[in-house]
Amino acid sequence: MNVRERVEEQEYQMLSPLAAKSREARRKHPMEECAFRTKFQRDRDRILHSKAFRRLKHKTQVYIVAGDHYRTRMTHSLEVSQISRTIARGLRLNEDLTEAIALGHDVGHTPFGHAGESVMDNLIGHFTHNEQSLRVVEFLERGGQGLNLTFEVKDGIVNHTGKNLPQTLEGRIVRTADRIAYLCHDYDDSLRAGLINDGDLPAEVYAALGTDTSQMITSMVSDMIVASQGNGDILQSAAIKKAMNIFREFMFTHIYHSDRLSREREQAAFVLRELYHYFLDNFAQLPKEFIQREERWGRQKIVTDYVAGLTDSYAVALFEEIFMPPVRQALEKNKKGY
Numbered sequence: 001m002n003v004r005e006r007v008e009e010q011e012y013q014m015l016s017p018l019a020a021k022s023r024e025a026r027r028k029h030p031m032e033e034c035a036f037r038t039k040f041q042r043d044r045d046r047i048l049h050s051k052a053f054r055r056l057k058h059k060t061q062v063y064i065v066a067g068d069h070y071r072t073r074m075t076h077s078l079e080v081s082q083i084s085r086t087i088a089r090g091l092r093l094n095e096d097l098t099e100a101i102a103l104g105h106d107v108g109h110t111p112f113g114h115a116g117e118s119v120m121d122n123l124i125g126h127f128t129h130n131e132q133s134l135r136v137v138e139f140l141e142r143g144g145q146g147l148n149l150t151f152e153v154k155d156g157i158v159n160h161t162g163k164n165l166p167q168t169l170e171g172r173i174v175r176t177a178d179r180i181a182y183l184c185h186d187y188d189d190s191l192r193a194g195l196i197n198d199g200d201l202p203a204e205v206y207a208a209l210g211t212d213t214s215q216m217i218t219s220m221v222s223d224m225i226v227a228s229q230g231n232g233d234i235l236q237s238a239a240i241k242k243a244m245n246i247f248r249e250f251m252f253t254h255i256y257h258s259d260r261l262s263r264e265r266e267q268a269a270f271v272l273r274e275l276y277h278y279f280l281d282n283f284a285q286l287p288k289e290f291i292q293r294e295e296r297w298g299r300q301k302i303v304t305d306y307v308a309g310l311t312d313s314y315a316v317a318l319f320e321e322i323f324m325p326p327v328r329q330a331l332e333k334n335k336k337g338y
Helices: 003-014 039-048 051-058 073-090 095-104 113-124 129-144 151-158 169-193 203-209 213-228 238-256 259-281 299-309 312-323 327-335
Strands: none
Touching (some): 039 095, 039 151, 051 129, 073 169, 095 151, 113 259, 169 238, 213 238, 259 312
């Protein structure tokens, strides 16, 4: 019995009967098993080493190019992973599966956060980051071959938001952990940015969840574990769920849709719109690997893949290169004494 087989056997002995078991997981394209890692561990590693995951470090969460201490899509994904694993361990579910889903859930997110997602949706008629995340891991990574992840991981990624629930309890953990993470950490970033102050949240939120982000996360995580135990689903108590919804409404009103961030959202939208239309009209200017996919997917889909995959900083640099006169380069040369 090798290491992987021993771990697979331990899952049946130690995890809940409701937990997803890695031995039972299936891939679209069968492959030789690893001697050391289970299928879910292998999926986690494939996501972690992917180009799409690395790009998340330069994709913003809420505040565009705001500073070193603000969340990015990568730090958000890591925080979702940590919260998800804590809940999974408390419920004796499969931590490796929750980790893989959490790390992969946002790999299809656009530059400039949800402002970018909204722009892409308006441009092509339908675009959601969860569906794009599935497309990234299934078709776009590894030069168009995809990562060949298990069905359980892909199900959790595409259904971490939207109307459909994941089929596994592990996927449902990530669905709620994602919301816990972005509410608490966007609140923390908003305090740092000075958009809100301590005490601005509705009193019901502080009363139910606590007064700082650490207490808030602990309150919601512990509530999920207690409410879900023995119930065959991932649940929250009525009081915590109500407080969380009030918290979410506050954040949408005062942060995500706030007038103070409207200028940043408009600038981001302008950059993405111009890049999208430019590459539709100048398709040959795309990287070769994208041009080669035209026959399979069509120009609009390929341009969407390319623009949605850009980081914030590269999107801005590309915009300047295409549309702006080279004044900055001339100034830099003058500073060096040319």
